[in-house]
Amino acid sequence: MATRKIIAVFGATGAQGGGLVRSILADPDGPYAARAITRKPDSEKARALADAGAEVVAADADDPSSLAPALAGAYGAFCVTNFWEHLNADREGKQAAAMARATKAAGVQHVVWSTLEDVRKWVPLDDNRLPTLYGKYKCPHFDSKGEMDKVFVEEGAPTAFLRAAFYWENFIYFGLGPRMGDDGNLVLALPLGGARLPGIAAEDIGKCAHGLFREGLSTIGKYTGVAGENLTGQEMAMKMGRALGRTVDFHDVPFDVFRGFGFPGAEDLGNMFEFQAMLGDEFLKARDPVRSRELDPGLLDFERWLEQNAAKIPVA
Numbered sequence: 471m472a473t474r475k476i477i478a479v480f481g482a483t484g485a486q487g488g489g490l491v492r493s494i495l496a497d498p499d500g501p502y503a504a505r506a507i508t509r510k511p512d513s514e515k516a517r518a519l520a521d522a523g524a525e526v527v528a529a530d531a532d533d534p535s536s537l538a539p540a541l542a543g544a545y546g547a548f549c550v551t552n553f554w555e556h557l558n559a560d561r562e563g564k565q566a567a568a569m570a571r572a573t574k575a576a577g578v579q580h581v582v583w584s585t586l587e588d589v590r591k592w593v594p595l596d597d598n599r600l601p602t603l604y605g606k607y608k609c610p611h612f613d614s615k616g617e618m619d620k621v622f623v624e625e626g627a628p629t630a631f632l633r634a635a636f637y638w639e640n641f642i643y644f645g646l647g648p649r650m651g652d653d654g655n656l657v658l659a660l661p662l663g664g665a666r667l668p669g670i671a672a673e674d675i676g677k678c679a680h681g682l683f684r685e686g687l688s689t690i691g692k693y694t695g696v697a698g699e700n701l702t703g704q705e706m707a708m709k710m711g712r713a714l715g716r717t718v719d720f721h722d723v724p725f726d727v728f729r730g731f732g733f734p735g736a737e738d739l740g741n742m743f744e745f746q747a748m749l750g751d752e753f754l755k756a757r758d759p760v761r762s763r764e765l766d767p768g769l770l771d772f773e774r775w776l777e778q779n780a781a782k783i784p785v786a
């Protein structure tokens with residue numbers, strides 16, 4: 471049997487990287503072997519990946535010196551950072567830059583970097599349509615990733631850029647699911663400004679990344695946005711209601727109201743949703759379900775995702 475090429479996967483115990491590792495392991499006759507990078511090789515999630523056949527290695531993106539052994543001998547690398555663990559965009563940028571430099575130093579041939587738009591390219595800091603946050607960001611968790619694209623280009627190994635969409639799992643785990651309304655119906659409340667929201671099953675992001683590795687080096691330097699389906703708030707509420715056997719109404723929350731909710735990251739997310747609405751079709755076209763299905767033929771649309779997940783959506 472030919473030696474399989476190693477894909478070293480950051481975030482392997484998480485949603486995006488986990489989806490990629492499982493997708494590689496589900497294709498044992500394919501060209502790739504999965505190397506799962508984690509800070510905690512003894513964690514339950516890391517052990518589950520090892521039991522499923524992944525090589526598990528320790529590294530911490532906050533410690534650049536730990537990255538070289540994790541990438542040694544790898545053909546490919548999937549890089550993702552987790553802003554929501556610390557809500558610190560500067561730290562996220564440093565982690566991404568360390569990953570980029572380490573891929574180059576290790577001689578990796580194909581990187582997939584999970585990035586997002588640097589909103590400041592569309593809405594500069596002096597543009598008051600969106601409030602500036604922390605003095606230098608419009609949407610910290612987007613800006614910090616997009617800002618690092620240049621570092622991947624200039625200091626990293628050859629890189630393909632992947633832009634993910636809103637995980638539908640946010641309805642389960644991120645507190646964005648429906649709430650009980652005054653009339654006893656459920657209310658899905660999101661600040662969409664009438665726009666469609668590109669959404670995706672988190673597991674499909676990793677499967678799309680696998681597709682980019684399979685497509686090969688022609689993906690280098692290109693941006694690929696992925697989404698399972700781009701739906702209006704009303705469409706999501708209607709489909710969710712059908713799956714839950716309840717009436718779900720949609721409430722389009724004003725952006726300023728959402729920014730004022732006060733939970734950690736509320737202003738960042740409020741700006742994100744407003745940016746998506748401001749860009750309109752440009753944001754949707756940058757996340758194309760047809761292209762995503764080319765990369766991941768089993769890509770779920772929202773109804774298929776609901777069939778598998780509706781029972782997990784917490785409803786009061």
Ligand SMILES: NC(=O)c1ccc[n+]([C@@H]2O[C@H](COP(=O)([O-])OP(=O)(O)OC[C@H]3O[C@@H](n4cnc5c(N)ncnc54)[C@H](OP(=O)(O)O)[C@@H]3O)[C@@H](O)[C@H]2O)c1
Pocket residue numbers: 480481482483484485486487507508509510513529530531532550551552553554555565611634635636637638640
């Ligand atoms: N939620 C959404 O709708 C959405 C949409 C688009 C993009 N995103 C972006 O997705 C990113 C998070 O990805 P995810 O959802 O796949 O993550 P996740 O499920 O929350 O898991 C986080 C992963 O990051 C790893 N990690 C965190 N800090 C690390 C470090 N210092 N060194 C090495 N590994 C580290 C963790 O590994 P260990 O703990 O095992 O070390 C874990 O595997 C966020 O930055 C977010 O902005 C989210």
